[in-house]
Amino acid sequence: MKDISAYGIVLILVISFTACEYNVENEEVIMVDDSCDPAVLYSATIAPLIANNCMPCHNGDGSIPQAPNLTLYATVQSNAELIKEVTQSGRMPKDGTITDAQIAAIKCWVDNGALDN
Ligand code: HEC
Numbered sequence: 001m002k003d004i005s006a007y008g009i010v011l012i013l014v015i016s017f018t019a020c021e022y023n024v025e026n027e028e029v030i031m032v033d034d035s036c037d038p039a040v041l042y043s044a045t046i047a048p049l050i051a052n053n054c055m056p057c058h059n060g061d062g063s064i065p066q067a068p069n070l071t072l073y074a075t076v077q078s079n080a081e082l083i084k085e086v087t088q089s090g091r092m093p094k095d096g097t098i099t100d101a102q103i104a105a106i107k108c109w110v111d112n113g114a115l116d117n
Pocket residue numbers: 050053054055056057058064066067068079082083086087092093094095096098
């Protein structure tokens with residue numbers, strides 16, 4: 001009797017451990033689906049996107065003091081999280097629209113470290 005219940009407990013432990021592992025794997029799969037394309041480059045995608053959609057408001061000429069200058073990599077990089085946030089929420093571009101793919105590209109570039117690539 002003792003042996004059988006011990007075996008049962010071990011079995012339950014194994015099953016719950018396996019279930020846990022399965023969940024973790026599941027989450028990883030979801031994260032892979034949401035993963036970012038490392039080929040989203042500042043030079044090829046982000047800089048032109050900003051030039052086409054965020055100007056003239058963010059040209060840094062001082063006419064809109066609250067709008068950060070987004071013409072330089074350094075200022076885009078220092079505002080990267082904010083840029084991701086305002087494009088995710090749809091707050092920017094003010095008076096304009098960008099596509100879901102462009103919004104996703106910005107998020108990917110920022111999540112990949114907002115590199116000067
Ligand atoms: C028509 C003008 C206009 C366009 C186009 C525009 N912005 Fe802005 N942006 C503003 C103004 C004005 C502010 C400051 C006031 C505010 O936050 O609403 C601002 C603020 C910001 C801020 C700072 C937000 C904060 O909370 O401090 C970020 C980041 C930003 N814009 C990013 C962008 C990006 C990225 C684009 C292009 C995809 C863009 N904007 C397009 C006018 C514009």
